[in-house]
Amino acid sequence: MMAVNVTGVFMTAQAVARQMIKRKQGGSLVLIGSMSGTVANRGLICPAxxxxxxGVIQLARNLAAEWGEHGIRVNTISPGYIVTAMTAGLFDAFPERRKDWPNANMLGRLSYPNEYRGAAVFLLSDASSFMTGADLRVDGGHCAW
Incomplete structure (x- = not known):
């Protein structure tokens, strides 16, 4: 889990930043965090x-601090619970989660992958040109309770 989610993200971001610095061309990187990087998930055993x-959220802050002088912005999107093929399998194994997870946020529903497009476009575009080292949590209000 740490190798993929932290080391893999770090190595990929580092490779991209090297090219940006080499070309003297800044830009924006968006790393995928999770609301689970901010809160412990009630009823789930998932410390790793x-x-x-x-780690991804903190990595983005540190990379933003290091690469800002090169015009490279680094932010994260932290999704809430998303309906995916993986969560569909979890719902088969743990049917109570299909009801419990939506009830854990202020909108009372789960999200879908397409609901994160706008956040990604915003963070990659000049609309967020003064935003770096930030975590954009898109969780239906889950962490605001």
């Missing part, structure tokens, strides 16, 4: 996942 996503 949560720690890895907290």
């Amino acid at each position: 996942y949560n720690a890895s996503k907290a």
